Amino acid sequence: MTNVVDLARDVAVQRRLRGWTQEDLAERTGLSVRTIRNLELGVVQNPRRSSVDLLADALGVFNRSTTTDHRPHQVPQWRGTKLPALPVIEHHPSAAQLSHLVKTVAANQLTTFVGPGGVGKTSLAFGVALELGSSFRDGVAVVELSDLVPEHVKGESQAPSIARRVRRVIGADRPAAADNLPLCSRDTNLLLIMDNTEHVPVGSIQVARDLLNQCPDLRIVITARSRLTERLGSNQEIQPLSVEPQPGDGPFGAPAVEFVLRHLGGDSMAAASLLEELPSLVELCRRLDGIPRYLEFAAERLRTLPIQYLLSCGPSLDMLFTHDHALPPHQQSVAASIKWDVDLLSCSQRRLLECVSSLPTSTFAIEDVMAAYGESSIVGTEPLVLMSELMVTPLVRADTEEPHHYRLAPYVGHFVQSMTSNTLRRRRRPCEALVDDANRSATLAQPSLCGVVERPGGVHPRLPDQRDRDAAAGARVDR
Known part of the structure; x- marks a missing residue:
């Protein structure tokens, strides 16, 4: 490990991939549950070398001289939207959920991840892509669709625009006059993620059907806030984070609680103070329904405001936003996310x-x-x-x-x-x-x-x- 952030990230992710609780890892290493919890949260800034070695031996994945890449497999080629800097599965601690999604995507030509805005559909789609990407000769391609004009506003299907984006990302771009040609070659072996499709349902399903008819070795993952079809592929409901701790993980092992603490960062004074205010943090997570994006917004406020202020205010709707302009506009606040749904x-x-x-x-x-x-x-x-x-x-x-x-x-x-x-x-x-x-x-x-x-x-x-x-x-x- 070269730094404590990498250590915290890798211990938590690798533990969850094995389906272990913090208590399970403690038994395998001889470390205390509290030590493992503090390492995963980044509270320990200078872990003992002996503790790191024990974790490396138990998890069997760390190179002790270099930083570990959290990606389970090397994807041959990744095109389109890039991977986030943070581990894509860190806020979905259930290894069983990720394993189930991986098996579902592998078994179905089309899988739709369905759930409310901010629940983590894209993150889990990326997590599945990291697990399966190495099994596809042509790698992974991600097509972002959130900025397309909604079909009910445009008054027609967005299939032509979606098809052009797919061609561009997978490297089969053609002039507009060639739109009637196949979207990809028949031997294409690729995992395609079509992200944020709820406002262009007709075009998304039309393009997905055309792709699957033309390319039998293609696998498609669609993310949407509501179901687009019941007749094609498999729909997988993505659930918010639980506010209740997993057995053996102690009170700080509740997925929603842990997510907030990790988002704040281990060296944050706010994270340190929240360790002493667990009931208040649990109540905040419960009010926000365990939705990761909402929890991120609350964590941003907790950097400057005590948690009691947030609870006394609700937190109110106008407090839940981010200044992260890398997100699409309708994902930058709770109000914008709800408006997106209402407008549909x-x-x-x-x-x-x-x-x-x-x-x-x-x-x-x-x-x-x-x-x-x-x-x-x-x-x-x-x-x-x-x-x-x-x-x-x-x-x-x-x-x-x-x-x-x-x-x-x-x-x-x-x-x-x-x-x-x-x-x-x-x-x-x-x-x-x-x-x-x-x-x-x-x-x-x-x-x-x-x-x-x-x-x-x-x-x-x-x-x-x-x-x-x-x-x-x-x-x-x-x-």
């Missing part, structure tokens, strides 16, 4: 979501929704159909304690109520103020949940946002 709903689904968010209890049954729906002004659509569609989105979760009961995902209710409140305030403004306040035209362009803004003289379509303008102007050939 139909107008009737958004109206129903307003009804659900106004319910007085945190959990609800179908009967509660029907009653709220009947008191609203929504007409023209069967509420049971709308509710069944809404329940398969990331915005609604099944209640784990009571059958046939549901709850909104964290912060969805706050977001919806804020959007509704902002819309109502704009409606109450005098006509003259709406006309004269030219400098605040962006506020007028803020869409209501239904995608329209009521102004004096009637209801008008919402003003186009940047994605609409890009689509109209054809800012990019493959958008």
Whole structure:
């Protein structure tokens, strides 16, 4: 090991790959569970050489003179989006989960990783690629699709744009006139990851089907916030991190808790103080539903704020964001992530979501929704159909304690109520103020949940946002 960060990373990852708890590793090395925990969290800045040697012997993977690469196998070629600097599986400590996903991808031509925004679909897809990549002659290719204009905005399938990106990444780019030619050669042996596809479902499945028909040795992993198809391949639900510790790992072994501590860094004063405030940290993780991206946002705030301040504020929706501009815009805050999901709903689904968010209890049954729906002004659509569609989105979760009961995902209710409140305030403004306040035209362009803004003289379509303008102007050939 050349530094403690590499040591912490490798011990944790290699232990989990073997399915061992911290207690298991302690028995195999003779070290205490506390020592192993502190090493994995990076709290120990100068570990004893003897401890490092014991870990190396037990795990059987370390070169004691060089830094260990966390990649299980050497991928012959990696194209497209690059691997992150941190281990891609560190926040999914269940070796069984990764092993199951690896087997599923190997056995199916198409596998879709499904789960709410920020749950770790891309990280696990990369983890699977590292495990399987060496078995593909042409390696791994990653195609990022988050910046494509949504199909419901563009009004047509994005298959041509997706196909061009696939050709470009796998090295089979052709002129636009050759779009009717095969996407890849028949002997292509590749693992392809199509990342962030929920807003372009028609085009994604169309391109995936064409690829699999043309290239029988291809394997495709799609990441999406909701299921794109039930008829093609396998859908794998990705779950948030557990707030409960794994047996044998002690209180700090809860995956969500450990993730926050590791994200803060072992040399952080915040991490050291949180070791003394475990109940508060567990409560924070529970409020954030164990979603890794949300936990990252909270960890950024914990670098400068005591955890009690975050808990006393909620933490509020506007506290959960990052300044990491390497992320797509809709992944840079909880509010932006929820807005992305809401924007993919139909107008009737958004109206129903307003009804659900106004319910007085945190959990609800179908009967509660029907009653709220009947008191609203929504007409023209069967509420049971709308509710069944809404329940398969990331915005609604099944209640784990009571059958046939549901709850909104964290912060969805706050977001919806804020959007509704902002819309109502704009409606109450005098006509003259709406006309004269030219400098605040962006506020007028803020869409209501239904995608329209009521102004004096009637209801008008919402003003186009940047994605609409890009689509109209054809800012990019493959958008």
